[in-house]
Amino acid sequence: MQKVISVNINATPEMDSNGKTHFSEHEYPQLNKYLSEGYKVVQFYQIAPSNTLYCSTLTFVLEK
Numbered sequence: 001m002q003k004v005i006s007v008n009i010n011a012t013p014e015m016d017s018n019g020k021t022h023f024s025e026h027e028y029p030q031l032n033k034y035l036s037e038g039y040k041v042v043q044f045y046q047i048a049p050s051n052t053l054y055c056s057t058l059t060f061v062l063e064k
Helices: 029-036
Strands: 002-010 040-047 055-063
Touching (some): 029 055
Antiparallel strands (some): 002 055, 040 055
């Protein structure tokens, strides 16, 4: 059985009080759930609309 999960990420960097830029980390509970149920990632696609934007779409193809 296959499942497809698409995740849209807006990873705008945040600047701290010292002027350092930090990127945030993201977790995907639905993806973690399927992986813990025995699904495996068989394909992965990343679509970034522009190299000047901090957003991306991640698509995971899972199979059990």
